[in-house]
Amino acid sequence: MPTAILTPRVNNNDDYVRFSRTYVEPGAPVTAGDVIAEIETDKASVTIEAQGDGFLLGFVQSVGEMIPVGATLAWLGSSRDEAIPETAAVAAAPGGSATGEPTLKAALLLARLGFKAADVPAAGDRLTAGDVLRYAESHQAQGTAASRPARTPDPTPQLAAGQRVQLDVAERGMVRTVSWHRDTAVAGYVEIEYDTSAWDGFAAAFQQRHQLLTSPLLPLMAYRLVELARGNPKINSTIAGDARHEYSAINLGFTLQSGARLALLSVRDAGRMTDKAFVDALGILMRSGMKGRLTAEETSEITVSFSSMARWQVTRHVPVLPPYTSLMVAHTHGRNGLAALGASYDHRALTGGEVAAILNQMATPSREPGDGSEQNA
Amino acid sequence: MNTADAIRQRVQEAAKQLGRNPRPVTDDEILPETGLLDSAGILELVLWVETEFDIEIPQEDFTLDNLGSIRQMVSYIESRRA
Numbered sequence: 001m002p003t004a005i006l007t008p009r010v011n012n013n014d015d016y017v018r019f020s021r022t023y024v025e026p027g028a029p030v031t032a033g034d035v036i037a038e039i040e041t042d043k044a045s046v047t048i049e050a051q052g053d054g055f056l057l058g059f060v061q062s063v064g065e066m067i068p069v070g071a072t073l074a075w076l077g078s079s080r081d082e083a084i085p086e087t088a089a090v091a092a093a094p095g096g097s098a099t100g101e102p103t104l105k106a107a108l109l110l111a112r113l114g115f116k117a118a119d120v121p122a123a124g125d126r127l128t129a130g131d132v133l134r135y136a137e138s139h140q141a142q143g144t145a146a147s148r149p150a151r152t153p154d155p156t157p158q159l160a161a162g163q164r165v166q167l168d169v170a171e172r173g174m175v176r177t178v179s180w181h182r183d184t185a186v187a188g189y190v191e192i193e194y195d196t197s198a199w200d201g202f203a204a205a206f207q208q209r210h211q212l213l214t215s216p217l218l219p220l221m222a223y224r225l226v227e228l229a230r231g232n233p234k235i236n237s238t239i240a241g242d243a244r245h246e247y248s249a250i251n252l253g254f255t256l257q258s259g260a261r262l263a264l265l266s267v268r269d270a271g272r273m274t275d276k277a278f279v280d281a282l283g284i285l286m287r288s289g290m291k292g293r294l295t296a297e298e299t300s301e302i303t304v305s306f307s308s309m310a311r312w313q314v315t316r317h318v319p320v321l322p323p324y325t326s327l328m329v330a331h332t333h334g335r336n337g338l339a340a341l342g343a344s345y346d347h348r349a350l351t352g353g354e355v356a357a358i359l360n361q362m363a364t365p366s367r368e369p370g371d372g373s374e375q376n377a
Numbered sequence: 378m379n380t381a382d383a384i385r386q387r388v389q390e391a392a393k394q395l396g397r398n399p400r401p402v403t404d405d406e407i408l409p410e411t412g413l414l415d416s417a418g419i420l421e422l423v424l425w426v427e428t429e430f431d432i433e434i435p436q437e438d439f440t441l442d443n444l445g446s447i448r449q450m451v452s453y454i455e456s457r458r459a
Contacts (some may be wrong), residue, residue: 263392
C-alpha cells in the first residue's frame with residue numbers, strides 16, 4: 001500500500017511552504033534517507049527524505065507552488081506500478097466534530113481559511129493545524145470555494161515593458177510580513193519623546209563594567225521590553241479567533257540590517273535571561289546574521305519585537321508588525337539629547353494608551369547606571 | 378600594506394559608508410570612542426578581520442581589551458595566528 005510523504009512544518013509562523021525542488025524522478029527507486037525534494041520558507045530550505053525503501057510513485061504538488069504544512073507532498077510504493085491514491089482519500093476525516101479546543105496554530109489557520117472549528121474533524125483530543133490542513137486539502141480536492149486560502153496572490157497588473165525578477169527568500173518573507181500587517185492586524189502607531197541621557201549613561205556604564213567592544217544600548221533597550229513583557233503578558237501575545245493567546249516564552253525579535261541583508265533575529269526565551277546573557281545572545285545572533293548563517297530557529301517564533309533605525313539617522317519610523325505579534329517598538333536617532341520612541345501595535349490586543357505606558361516605561365532603564373547587579377528573570 | 382594599515386583603511390571605508398568623516402585613526406585610539414563607527418559598524422569590522430586574517434573570534438573575546446584599538450586588534454590577530 002502506498003505511503004504518503006507529508007509536508008513538514010519548517011517554522012511556527014509559516015503554515016504554507018514553497019515546494020522548491022525535486023531530486024528524484026517519479027518511478028525511480030529510493031532507499032530510506034534519500035533526499036527526494038526540497039521545500040522552503042522565508043527563513044530556510046529543508047530537504048525531504050524518503051522514509052523507507054521503495055519507489056517514488058509521484059509528487060502530488062507542483063514545483064513552485066505554495067502548499068500547506070501537513071499536505072501530502074509525494075507517494076512512496078513498494079513497486080513503481082502502484083497507483084497514487086486519490087488526494088481526498090488520504091484526508092483524515094474520522095467524522096464528527098472537534099473533541100476539544102483548537103490549538104493556537106489551528107485557530108489561526110481556521111481564521112485564515114474561513115472554516116469553523118465545529119466543522120473540522122479532529123484526529124485527537126484537540127483540533128490541530130494538521131487536522132485543519134487535511135480538511136482544507138480534502139475540500140480543495142472537491143473544489144469547494146470555501147476551502148481556498150483567504151490570502152491569494154495579488155493579480156499581476158498590466159505593466160509597461162520590463163524585466164521580471166523573482167524575489168529571493170528574504171524578499172518574499174518581507175512581502176508576507178507586510179501582508180499579515182495589512183490583512184490581519186489592526187495596526188496602530190503611537191510615539192513618545194524621551195530624554196536619551198539616562199539610557200546613554202546606563203549603556204556606557206554597562207559597557208565599561210563588562211568591557212564590551214560594542215555599545216549595548218540597543219540590546220539593553222530591547223531587554224527592557226523583555227522585562228516589561230514579563231510583567232504584562234498582553235505585550236507578548238496575539239489574537240487567535242476570539243481569544244488572546246499569551247505566549248509562554250518571550251522570544252524577542254530584533255531587526256538586523258547589514259548591507260542589503262535584512263533579518264529579524266529571534267532571541268529565544270529571553271524572559272529567562274539576565275541582561276548580560278541577553279546582550280551576549282543577541283551579539284552572537286547578530287554576528288551569525290551578518291555572516292548569513294542564521295538558522296530557521298534563529299529567525300522564527302518571535303513574540304514581541306524591537307527595531308532601530310538610528311544608524312541611518314532616522315528620527316521616526318513606523319515598523320511593520322511581524323506575524324502573530326502585538327507589539328514592535330521602534331528606536332530612532334536622537335538629536336540634542338531627545339529622541340522618539342514609537343511602537344506599532346495590533347489594536348485588537350493592545351490599546352494606544354497601554355502602548356504609550358509601555359513606551360514611557362521603556363524611556364528609562366529599570367535601575368541606576370552605577371548598579372552593577374545583573375537584572376534577572 | 379601591514380596589518381594596522383589594512384585595518385585603518387577598512388575603518389575609513391566603513392566610516393565613509395556611514396556618511397561620517399573618514400579621518401585617519403591612530404593605532405591607540407579606542408575605536409568605539411572615535412565616533413566613526415557605530416556598534417554594527419564595529420561588528421562588521423571584526424567580521425572583516427575574521428575573514429581577512431582567517432581567524433574565528435569567540436564571543437567572549439569581543440572586549441575592549443582585545444579589540445578596542447587598531448594596536449590591540451593587531452596584537453590579538455598575531456596572538457591567534459601564532
